[in-house]
Amino acid sequence: MLNTFVVYVENKPGVLTRVASLFRRRAFNIDSLTVGRTEKPEVSRMTITVDADRDQARRIEANLYKLVNVLLVENITMEPAIVRDLAMIKVSATHEGRSRVLELASVFRARVVDVAPESLIIEITGGEDKIDGLLEVLRPYGVLEMVRTGIVAMRRGNKCTSVALATNAVERLATDDDVSYSV
Amino acid sequence: MIKTGAQILWECLEREGVSCVFGYPGGAILPAYDALKYSNIHHVLVRHEQGAAHMADGYARASGRFGVAVATSGPGATNMVTGIATAMMDSSPIVCITGQVGSKLIGSDAFQETDITGITLPITKHNYLVTRASDLAATIREAIYVACSGRPGPVLVDITKDAQQSSCEFNWEATKLQIPGYRPDLSPAPKEYEQALELIHNAQRPVILLGHGAIVSGAIREVRHLAERAAIPVALTLLGLGALPASHPLNLGMMGMHGEAWVNHAIQEADLLIALGMRFDDRVTGNLKTYAPTAKKIHVEIDPAEINKNVKVDVALVGDLRAVLHELLPRIESLDHSEWLDFIDRLKGDSAVRDIQNLLDNGHLYAAHVINDLWRETRDSKTVIVTDVGQHQMWEAQYYKHEEPGSLITSGGLGTMGFALPAAIGAKVARPETEVWVVAGDGGFQMTMSELATIVQENLKINIAIINNGYLGMVRQWQEFFYERNYQATPLLNPDFAKIAAAYGIRNATVTERSQVVPAVQSARQHKGPVLINFQVEQEDTVYPMVAAGSSLHEMIRRPNPIVETATDE
DSSP states (O other): OEEEEEEEEEOOTTHHHHHHHHHHHTTOOEEEEEEEEOSSTTEEEEEEEEEOOHHHHHHHHHHHHHSTTEEEEEEOTTSOEEEEEEEEEEEEOOTTTHHHHHHHHHHTTOEEEEEOSSEEEEEEEEOHHHHHHHHHHHGGGOEEEEEEOOOEEEEOSSOEEEEETTTTEEEEEOOSOOOOOOO | OEEEHHHHHHHHHHHTTOOEEEEOOOGGGHHHHHHGGGOOOEEEEOSSHHHHHHHHHHHHHHHSSOEEEEEOSTHHHHHTHHHHHHHHHTTOOEEEEEEEOOGGGTTSOOTTOOOHHHHTGGGSSEEEEEOSGGGHHHHHHHHHHHHHSSSOOOEEEEEEHHHHHSEEEOOSTTOOOOOTTOOOOOOOOHHHHHHHHHHHHHOSSEEEEEOHHHHHHTOHHHHHHHHHHHTOOEEEOGGGTTSSOTTSTTEEEEOSTTSOHHHHHHHHHOSEEEEESOOOOHHHHSSGGGSSTTOEEEEEESOGGGTTSSSOOSEEEESOHHHHHHHHGGGOOOOOOHHHHHHHHHHTTTHHHHOGGGSOOOSOOOHHHHHHHHHHHHGGGTOEEEEOSSHHHHHHHHHSOOOSTTSEEOOOSSOOTTOHHHHHHHHHHHOTTSOEEEEEEHHHHHHHGGGHHHHHHTTOOEEEEEEEOSBOHHHHHHHHHHSTTOOTTOBOOOOOHHHHHHHTTOEEEEEOSGGGHHHHHHHHHHSSSOEEEEEEOOTTOOOOSEEOTTSOTTOEEOOOSSOOOOGGGO
């Protein structure tokens, strides 16, 4: 089963290597790993997806915590969350195909971000399934190049996580009011 | 006060209570060595950096504190790798200081540059690269704290040459730990205690599996109280030996691959295993599919990543063993398991008859005889035995009856040959009043025997017993059992170990008969300086019983009865 972990780490050199090395050493296969800044400059946030059963997922979490630079680990696999991947697809768009490619892009709510005489770059954000879907329908026209960011994820609702570095403590801020709506 | 990075390094170590380090100088660490003149720290010059790491390890295990090893960049640092991995596997707190090329040269393949923080990433608990003098104090403090707290382990601090040379304001009191993600002090939930207590109180056939954690955590008294109050027999791991006195009536002995048959049978028959500070190593469990099939399992362990790693457990109490037992003990009822204890007693059967200790002298000198005689001679003096890896290590574990925690120092998890001699040096430096014996095979001894020079230079009274069978004995045993006696690359053409010792000015003796063992041991103990005894033992002797790798724990190759199986007799 694909597990999604949100991992807060100290924004220090070499931390990504430590995390990646852990997965290699313990023979867990990373499906996707993204890392970026958070609202706090001293904290980075990773979204990691790994194929693992429940026991393995627990061990991954425990092993991540053993890394001194890891601040907080959350397995959000079972929680309602917004999961997004971003792709740029360069697709062949000659005279006759161009309008149909543009139509498909619009159906998928994707954006055309570059236009060249023989090709287009389409930018799409969404769940992995949606991007896979667009990719499939574009394939007949000739996908020339593609790049994906890997997924980032955030829990829905008021539940949120705050990593307080100054007090040497990690707090989870949550309210009972856990209702939210897709928009 | 303005100080150089090099001065700050030693001052921080001193303030953390370090009185002695083990090291070897070189270009990138020279500024630090130069600043040693301002420090009261004693530096033990080793002969190979692997020795420095093992000495720090031996020092840590003998003292219960942490050991410090120092090396230069490049080859100096890489030479320590084996010692660091050894400390990692056995949860030994050591701090390794390495020099690094100047920060501006990093990444340029400079002379003696190596990415030691990259290399040691998977074999350290944590490591640091320090490129500024102003970061040094906090890093050293943090490194020591991380090494010693929680589940202990090795921490490496790589310091660039310019960080050692440059100066900055140094204020120890203002140096703060900044490791917000590090939480070594976990404790179980109340519900988990309840579940554990219920299992303990309902068990008919419980066994305690006692590991190294009991010694690290200092839970010796608590473990003993638990076993006695609940009348639960105790099986020990190799690194747990000494955590309950061997003479204690509830002590079954060592479990696992070379554990006695009744110990392993008891585990397989148990209805409850209480694992205390151990990690279900494959040498302890045998085949996991058939391991303790009828037993519920409680796992008390400080490292949450160990829970359900090899053996799935019913209740996990994650926390410091001593603290957990303090919580548990007042709620443990006095129990009676006499039926179960009698059953285990009957499992012993004819084991005593098969035991080599009870055989008469038949002209052969067996390693087990040497160990057993050594134990009889030294048992009353709280001796520390430091063993290497292989057959002699298992015989020592079987025939040296350890009564005190810390009286055995050995490389368990990594199985590092060459560990014993340098680790014994560390142990002797840590506890100069204690009698220290090295028990090593002829193979492993030759891996680090250059440290004989360190013993002499430091004027250390260490006794060395080489169990010399002219083979890489344990490998030979595996070849005998599993590779049709194809003794590839296991016979050793050895030097005359007595002459080696003599060349270093170390008193020496060679023993070939059983009757010479006790006099040689006695004479060694009376001599003021170091002594090396070369015990030329039976060449093709076998460690029994044995659970073949991958076999079920109860499927043991037993001792022949009586033991006569030797090469010359066949």
